[in-house]
Amino acid sequence: MRKIKQKVNADCPSYEIRSDQMAVDECPSRKESDTDVIIVGAGVAGAALAHTLGKDGQRVHVIERDLTEPDRIVGELLQPGGYLKLIELGLEDCIERIDAQHVLGYALFKDGRSTRLSYPLEKFHSDVAGRSFHNGRFIQRMREKAASLPNVRLEQGTVTSLLEDNGTIKGVQYKTKTGEQLKSYAPLTIVCDGCFSNLRRSLCSPKVDSPSCFVGLVLENCQLPFPNHGHVILADPSPILFYPISGTEIRCLVDIPGKKLPSIADGEMANYLKTVVAPQVPPQLHDAFISAIDKGNIRTMPNRSMPAAPHPTPGALLMGDAFNMRHPLTGGGMTVALSDIVVLRDLLKPLRNLNDAESLCKYLESFYTLRKPVASTINTLAGALYKVFCASSDQARMEMREACFDYLSLGGVCSNGPIALLSGLNPQPLSLVLHFFAVAVYGVGRLLTPFPSPKRLWIGARLILGASSIIFPIIKAEGVRQMFFPATVPACYRAPPQE
Numbered sequence: 001m002r003k004i005k006q007k008v009n010a011d012c013p014s015y016e017i018r019s020d021q022m023a024v025d026e027c028p029s030r031k032e033s034d035t036d037v038i039i040v041g042a043g044v045a046g047a048a049l050a051h052t053l054g055k056d057g058q059r060v061h062v063i064e065r066d067l068t069e070p071d072r073i074v075g076e077l078l079q080p081g082g083y084l085k086l087i088e089l090g091l092e093d094c095i096e097r098i099d100a101q102h103v104l105g106y107a108l109f110k111d112g113r114s115t116r117l118s119y120p121l122e123k124f125h126s127d128v129a130g131r132s133f134h135n136g137r138f139i140q141r142m143r144e145k146a147a148s149l150p151n152v153r154l155e156q157g158t159v160t161s162l163l164e165d166n167g168t169i170k171g172v173q174y175k176t177k178t179g180e181q182l183k184s185y186a187p188l189t190i191v192c193d194g195c196f197s198n199l200r201r202s203l204c205s206p207k208v209d210s211p212s213c214f215v216g217l218v219l220e221n222c223q224l225p226f227p228n229h230g231h232v233i234l235a236d237p238s239p240i241l242f243y244p245i246s247g248t249e250i251r252c253l254v255d256i257p258g259k260k261l262p263s264i265a266d267g268e269m270a271n272y273l274k275t276v277v278a279p280q281v282p283p284q285l286h287d288a289f290i291s292a293i294d295k296g297n298i299r300t301m302p303n304r305s306m307p308a309a310p311h312p313t314p315g316a317l318l319m320g321d322a323f324n325m326r327h328p329l330t331g332g333g334m335t336v337a338l339s340d341i342v343v344l345r346d347l348l349k350p351l352r353n354l355n356d357a358e359s360l361c362k363y364l365e366s367f368y369t370l371r372k373p374v375a376s377t378i379n380t381l382a383g384a385l386y387k388v389f390c391a392s393s394d395q396a397r398m399e400m401r402e403a404c405f406d407y408l409s410l411g412g413v414c415s416n417g418p419i420a421l422l423s424g425l426n427p428q429p430l431s432l433v434l435h436f437f438a439v440a441v442y443g444v445g446r447l448l449t450p451f452p453s454p455k456r457l458w459i460g461a462r463l464i465l466g467a468s469s470i471i472f473p474i475i476k477a478e479g480v481r482q483m484f485f486p487a488t489v490p491a492c493y494r495a496p497p498q499e
């Protein structure tokens with residue numbers, strides 16, 4: 001992999017430092033910047049974006065904190081909709097030679113019953129399916145591919161602040177591996193520094209919710225009950241996931257509600273996994289699950305969600321998890337990030353230079369609406385499904401969970417519709433709302449047959465109310481107009497700035 005270290009305008013005069021942003025005095029050498037776009041972070045979004053913009057002829061400077069192969073429990077299952085975006089971006093070869101596994105759908109487990117939900121892939125080329133892999137291997141392949149372009153510079157460094165001049169972002173300050181403080185300037189800075197972003201504060205209103213954590217284990221020497229499928233166990237208190245990440249390894253993610261986890265160091269976590277979780281694991285995976293706990297490599301990650309709430313700022317954009325997050329239950333994060341990159345690429349394509357920051361910022365406001373059909377469908381489904389799939393002491397919520405499992409087990413449009421939404425193959429917000437309330441109505445119907453009683457009527461009413469109180473706040477946060485009526489948003493029709 002090519003790593004280029006270049007000193008960019010390090011001799012500029014004094015700067016006024018604020019928390020995540022710096023004011024930049026007029027610095028003549030800045031005008032000679034040889035960079036069109038700075039990308040902060042080369043994770044899933046940053047690496048894919050660097051290759052995409054580089055391929056379109058932009059001179060890209062990517063600054064990534066750590067260029068060694070990441071070893072993480074995130075971003076391991078790419079939905080088929082995300083795979084289609086990868087093809088659109090010409091990056092599909094990045095999941096070759098990393099022992100990626102085909103994923104053909106999901107299997108759902110509840111109280112000893114199971115049902116299979118296959119992705120509706122009939123209309124697509126035989127290669128189209130989900131893919132699961134080691135996240136670090138995928139990222140490394142994308143970084144290598146981006147760095148192979150002559151106009152992409154990939155450098156190891158930690159960006160410490162954005163450089164700002166009169167409300168316009170002019171570039172970044174960063175610290176190199178050797179501790180040197182450097183600055184880099186470009187007409188556009190795209191911040192892709194992930195879910196723990198330190199730089200997003202001035203570019204959006206980050207309302208981060210953290211409903212639960214995932215505890216990650218790797219299972220070896222076992223077979224999934226449904227090979228090449230993601231497995232979701234509707235467990236108590238909340239879901240457990242299994243999916244293959246290589247030919248010999250299965251990722252297990254155990255959701256634990258709340259922010260406080262049992263301690264790994266003093267064995268509380270192992271005890272929790274063995275006593276609470278293991279009895280709910282399918283018998284085929286039980287022994288491998290216990291061995292994985294005993295092996296001791298237990299990892300954790302907070303599950304965060306954050307609706308996109310940008311402050312359009314000349315000279316800067318947010319992408320990836322720094323911009324928008326959803327619960328990872330449905331494995332939608334990479335699909336949204338790649339879909340956003342396709343939207344941005346198409347908007348930037350007609351532009352020959354990006355120097356008029358004000359006009360560019362106004363033009364790029366359309367990005368926030370054009371991304372909505374895909375992003376808001378995946379985000380809303382993830383948030384709603386997580387709530388429905390958790391156990392509850394409320395009988396109406398438990399009825400909704402049961403109804404959801406039975407509705408999906410009906411097959412036909414009842415399973416194809418929701419799984420097409422989840423996979424990103426048919427990201428239509430209206431279809432999502434229809435299926436969600438179809439589940440609720442189905443649940444009420446089951447309660448009222450064969451004979452309705454006042455108690456059952458009351459539970460049915462609470463089920464509908466509960467369903468509404470799950471989905472409507474998520475839709476409100478996504479933006480009703482942008483989600484359902486994007487064509488009525490004037491920003492969608494902005495012409496590219498005159499050059």
Ligand SMILES: Cc1cc2nc3c(=O)[nH]c(=O)nc-3n(C[C@H](O)[C@H](O)[C@H](O)COP(=O)(O)OP(=O)(O)OC[C@H]3O[C@@H](n4cnc5c(N)ncnc54)[C@H](O)[C@@H]3O)c2cc1C
Pocket residue numbers: 040041042043044045046063064065066073074075076077078079157158159160192193194195197198214301302303304319320321322328330331332333334335337
């Ligand atoms: C537990 C869990 C499981 C998940 N599973 C899935 C899944 O199966 N499928 C799916 O599609 N999505 C999944 N997601 C979501 C997915 O991981 C993210 O949506 C995706 O990684 C976002 O990509 P990103 O580039 O924005 O962030 P990242 O991939 O996290 O990349 C951010 C990069 O920025 C770098 N960086 C950070 N700060 C700086 C700085 N100051 N200077 C320079 N570089 C910096 C980091 O080193 C990193 O390389 C999961 C999330 C979680 C929490």
